Amino acid sequence: MSASTTDTSGGAKTRRAVPAVALVSAALALRLRGGSWALASLLIAALVLVPVLVLGWQAVQGSEGLWSHLAHHVLPHALSQTVILMAGVGCLTAAIGTGVAWLVAAYDFPGRRALEWALLLPLAVPTYIIAYAYLDMLHPLGPFQSVIRAVLGFDSPRDFRLPDIRSMTGAILLLGLVLYPYVYLPVRAMFMTQAANLVEVAHTLGTARRQILWRVALPLARPAIAVGVSLALMETLNDIGASEFLGVRSLTISVYTTWVTRSDLAGAAQIALAMLVLVVALVSLERWARRKQRYSVSAQRPRSMARQPLKGAARWMALWFCLLPVLLGFILPATYLAAEAWKRFQFAGLSARLLAEAWNTFILSALATAAVLACGLIVAYAARIFPHREMQLVHRVASLGYAMPGTILALGILIAAGGLDRWIGRMTKELLGIDPGLVLIGSGLALGYAYLARFLAISIGSVEAGLTRIPRSYDQSARTLGHGIGSTLRHIHLPLSKAALSAAGLLVFVDCMKELSATLLLRPLNFETLATHLYGEAARGTYEEAAIAALAIVVVGILPVILLARLGRGSA
């Protein structure tokens, strides 16, 4: 009886508030206690979906003439550039990621144990930072080319210069160097946990060790490679800095310039929709591969295969093959940035401006992380309380942001928040006679919203991974011992998933800190983070304090890499 009364208070309110959405959300779930969790989860999912819907609506508003201009002059080039970039990065990351994963999983050679985790280090370098670093390093007047000229005996860059890094090839190489860990990670895990028995069976059936890679390991790893490549390509699509610095006119750049320089919102929205098609393709690829992966996972106890010790020249070749990506993707740019940052620091110290930007970055990321964690907890916990199919759908929608390029999300939010801001401005002016300015965008709320939409998936995923480790019998025990849903969360789930929550917090925080594409579009006027500072300097071609900002981002970015490396070791 107490239940029926408490139910109606929450349930009736929710039913009145969202009559349409109630269909989706399993009317049943809302009637139960804990319905508020389902409702909150639904609202969060809606928040993630709103930018995309707004974008579609805005794109439809665009005038015919504009669209034909875009379709003829902008889109074909941008689309082909993006497709070439993605194809190149896809092949490169697949080759590097799978190659090094096979070497460290199947063979033993000097330095293998260190390389196993060092191969993750390029993850700490965002795409726009590696582009920035190499652009500076390989500048015709930069240190690298000067040394080569000196060695070869040329005097001036006019006599000899390396091919320009500012090209499609350069972009593919640099992105490949920092994105291959997305492939390396799942493929290595696949080799470590699944391959042992199959490889041994292949051996006893007379397959030579050399052929095993082609005949057993690669076919086995195909789904893992596809998952990794699709994630790497999502990052490629999200990238704005590297393409800009390296002169690749990708879709992302077109969206950005169409809005920023031409103030053509409808046009930008239309290009963004074209990007969305690529996003859908990538998500489908990933989902397909994950389904495959599930099937190929066998029930037997995972066991890593016995590594074959390499001898002679082979061991050094293996070492170099694995060392090269780390060297080029992390050690070289990081060392260069450290040296440049030190030079700048000795020359000018830390400017107040840079410190203020660091503080901005920290506060913004910390607040966003708190919001993202809280929302992730709500969605993951609601999915646990109501394991219905409808809640799974809500959960999936809420996790969509990871695939969505920051530019798309930011544009959608910009349209929505801009409209809302204008409306708020009009209302307050009419009622109070004050012009509040742009409330949502000016306060950074819009930017926080973009971070929430983009990084919610990380937090949902991590929290969920933590929650699934807690047996359901704990929930039921706590409930029958007189604790409600909220109290069970507080006393059982939170203490038991502390580790997962802190890991999620770290990952989200670092991602917020590195975020560039949405930040560029949505930051309040005169508000700079470390990433936008670096972008500004690189875009202007002035190299002042950017090295310090870049170094700071890379150093903080190493933290989640350490976390990942430790997780990997734990599972192996």
Add this chain to the structure above:
Amino acid sequence: MLGNLASALELEQVSRHFDGRSVLSDISLAIPSGRITCLLGQSGCGKSTLLRIISGVDRPDPGGRIVLNGAEVAGPTCFVEPEDRRIGFMFQDYALFPHLTVADNLAFGLRHLSGPERRGRVTEVVERIGLAHLLDRHPHSLSGGEQQRVALARALAPQPDILLMDEPFSNLDQGLRERVRRETVDILRKTGTTAIIVTHDPQEALAVGDLIVLMRAGRIEQVGTPFEIYDQPCSAYAAEFMGPCNRLTGLWSGGRIETPIGTFPADLDLPDGTLALACIRPQALSIRPDGQGISARILGKTFTGESEQIDIMVHPLAQTLRMHSHVRIPMGIGDRVSLQLNGAQIHVFPQDGYDPTNQT
């Protein structure tokens, strides 16, 4: 035998579907107060689902009704959440919270009490169950038997109206299991707790249950005391589930079933000339070396220590009959013997698939 006891829990037409698949259908049942009831059945028969529905962590399909101590807790218009039902639940894996000490685990269900009251209750339950030396330990440092006792104590501490136990002994080693089971039953009896124990082990149900509810594919097959269930099974399924049986098909005529090894009377309403089934417990059979009785031959002997399992062949019968002997049998494989029957351990049922409501 238990019919005149007050019932602590009544289920009326409780059903449960998962994705269109029926897991429980039309369960109606009264659980006697202060007694131990065993829900018995194969895995997947719905007994654990029924337990979860009683506890409130799962809900029945609309239409069913659950009344706990006279108050409706689930029904067409009402649903009481598990935390408000005053029901104790003990899980197969014990579900002790790993981040809390034994003392904190015990106090977990007592948050409605004040500090001193809570401590008092913990002390009381600790003394009764003998856990005083474990209070500061964490669950992972306890042995299986200790974990089981802590789980029992935790479930009993809030003094629930009814205690539900899901396979509470199945995680224990064979040797330990019997001891823990005896202790648990002692505690339940001393505290006068109404308990429902889910088990798939007929021996366990016979040993601990005051009442046994035998379930089959989401329905109740038979309800009765252990003696009723074992001695008067309502169906061949019930007879075979409670212990091994030799199944013999025979012709029904004149209130008796005629089988190759004898004719047995039974209280069945069957038309003459239909096929019927006799289930003969192994202990109903005995053999002697001499020639009196039905002539048989020993086909195989398996010695299990406590007894000897003997397979015998009776001439016109295609199948072998199995019996147990607790005394040493001097005869060997292939020897001729004579077979005796004890009619009390023979149960006769309509042939499988025969529906008594369908006769013309």
